[in-house]
Amino acid sequence: MKKIIAVCIAVSCLWVGQSFASEMRIAYVDIKVSMENTKAYKQGVKRFEALQNKKRKQLDAKRKKLTDLDKELQMQSMAMTSEHLMEKQQELTRLKKEFDRDLQDATDELKREKRQLDQTMFGKFYNAVKTYGKQHKFDIILPRSAIIYGSEPYDITADITKILDKTK
Numbered sequence: 626m627k628k629i630i631a632v633c634i635a636v637s638c639l640w641v642g643q644s645f646a647s648e649m650r651i652a653y654v655d656i657k658v659s660m661e662n663t664k665a666y667k668q669g670v671k672r673f674e675a676l677q678n679k680k681r682k683q684l685d686a687k688r689k690k691l692t693d694l695d696k697e698l699q700m701q702s703m704a705m706t707s708e709h710l711m712e713k714q715q716e717l718t719r720l721k722k723e724f725d726r727d728l729q730d731a732t733d734e735l736k737r738e739k740r741q742l743d744q745t746m747f748g749k750f751y752n753a754v755k756t757y758g759k760q761h762k763f764d765i766i767l768p769r770s771a772i773i774y775g776s777e778p779y780d781i782t783a784d785i786t787k788i789l790d791k792t793k
Contacts, residue, residue, distance in 0.1 A: 687724050
């Protein structure tokens with residue numbers, strides 16, 4: 626008798642769960658694709674790449690100066706006085722430290738810029754998904770990365786990208 630009651634309870638729970646799930650509206654969105662296909666993100670990436678190229682050129686100029694001084698030191702070290710040699714070595718050491726600091730500063734600045742771009746876009750993305758979900762009465766909107774399989778009609782990535790392009 627206990628087994629029959631347990632089976633009836635289990636079947637009724639499954640039936641209630643299925644009817645509840647069939648009424649839920651669920652969608653998914655590919656976060657990366659949605660954000661990266663917006664005009665704002667593409668412009669942000671262009672600004673980031675311009676900054677990256679600027680920093681690279683500055684560092685390349687300093688690196689060339691360093692290597693030139695190092696070559697000069699190696700080629701002429703035998704002909705230099707010990708005082709002059711020591712001065713050049715100190716200058717080389719100073720330039721290496723300066724280069725390392727500049728490299729670290731450039732790396733940190735680029736990381737900050739990229740993080741700022743991503744955070745700004747993700748904030749807009751989050752608001753767009755939230756608004757879209759409320760307007761279209763979705764119960765759940767999941768990231769694409771959390772889904773093994775999702776039918777095409779449930780993919781709202783293009784819709785979210787359009788909304789993001791409209792927001793300032």
